[in-house]
């Protein structure tokens with residue numbers, strides 16, 4: 001088992017990564033012992049893992065374990081579905097000491113975390129991520145929330161979990177398309193912060209796609225380290241943290257514009273990184289080789305590299321709602337060579353031309 005810590009003063013917490021951790025009661029006990037627990041999961045993950053987890057939570061000393069099972073899909077990351085979590089918490093007479101456990105991918109993690117942040121103005125929560133994407137990225141850092149038709153994650157809170165338990169074995173049931181989505185965020189971590197890591201990911205792509213367990217544990221650990229380092233320096237995205245949004249300015253526009261759930265988050269981010277890299281090349285920030293390399297890794301990960309024909313105007317309209325924007329100006333996360341990132345505005349005509357020439361439609 002690997003363990004690391006997210007250093008945030010009195011909101012610090014451990015991340016435990018390993019095989020079979022869903023059965024390790026002693027890892028859950030420090031947070032759940034003597035408490036009522038509400039497991040928040042969905043109709044896909046619940047039948048696979050909720051019984052196992054609930055037994056472990058009881059063994060860890062939980063007073064009572066309840067489960068709320070939400071419909072599966074990005075299109076349900078919304079108000080009416082969130083309300084179902086509050087309904088369940090109230091129906092079971094949960095109180096401020098109740099612990100919410102989010103068992104699932106990033107959608108469940110973001111919604112469960114948001115529900116925990118708001119219920120009785122904040123109850124403890126644990127992330128139990130079961131997709132590669134949620135294990136390497138969304139379970140760490142405390143961004144929680146839901147979508148709005150006009151923009152991704154528009155309503156939410158920064159609210160840290162007290163514990164992250166990452167059981168690599170859950171990846172055995174993950175569909176291939178979802179595995180690729182996780183690789184998008186992994187590539188992002190390398191591209192913004194660690195070229196040696198990008199090399200490892202690139203060279204081992206076939207083994208990663210083959211779900212080599214040792215390699216997966218290694219990348220989950222390294223990605224968590226990179227993300228935890230950024231988050232511990234800038235928890236609420238005053239500046240630095242925005243680099244974790246590389247590929248997301250375009251990616252979020254794709255997700256909202258195509259209709260939530262059509263393009264998966266990781267797919268939109270993969271494509272968004274290719275668009276951003278092309279823009280960086282045109283701005284003289286990335287060489288043609290670097291930009292081509294990033295595109296090649298994205299394609300190797302079996303992610304889409306071509307934007308959908310959403311139309312350039314629609315892209316611009318959706319990106320005008322991006323949370324990073326400053327005084328009406330769209331701010332992009334751009335690379336200054338691979339491994340170094342910062343936020344910056346970009347010339348609108350150049351962005352439009354880049355999108356058009358990449359095939360986004362006019």
Ligand SMILES: NC(=O)c1ccc[n+]([C@@H]2O[C@H](COP(=O)([O-])OP(=O)(O)OC[C@H]3O[C@@H](n4cnc5c(N)ncnc54)[C@H](O)[C@@H]3O)[C@@H](O)[C@H]2O)c1
Nearest residue numbers: 044072105106107130131133134137138143170173174265
């Ligand atoms: N908070 C953050 O920092 C952060 C970071 C990245 C992404 N996100 C958010 O996370 C979401 C994407 O997360 P995701 O890619 O995990 O998608 P997801 O939560 O929709 O999960 C993908 C699919 O895999 C299924 N699934 C989950 N675990 C499984 C398993 N072990 N076996 C079989 N099927 C399984 C789910 O039911 C779902 O159908 C987006 O909403 C995105 O905005 C948040």
Ligand SMILES: O=C(O)C(=O)C[C@@H](O)[C@H](O)[C@H](O)COP(=O)(O)O
Nearest residue numbers: 137141143152153241244245248323
């Ligand atoms: O943790 C962060 O910060 C990130 O930007 C990580 C992203 O991978 C993630 O998709 C996040 O939810 C995007 O945040 P948002 O603030 O752009 O909604």
Ligand SMILES: [Zn+2]
Nearest residue numbers: 185248265269
């Ligand atoms: Zn993301």
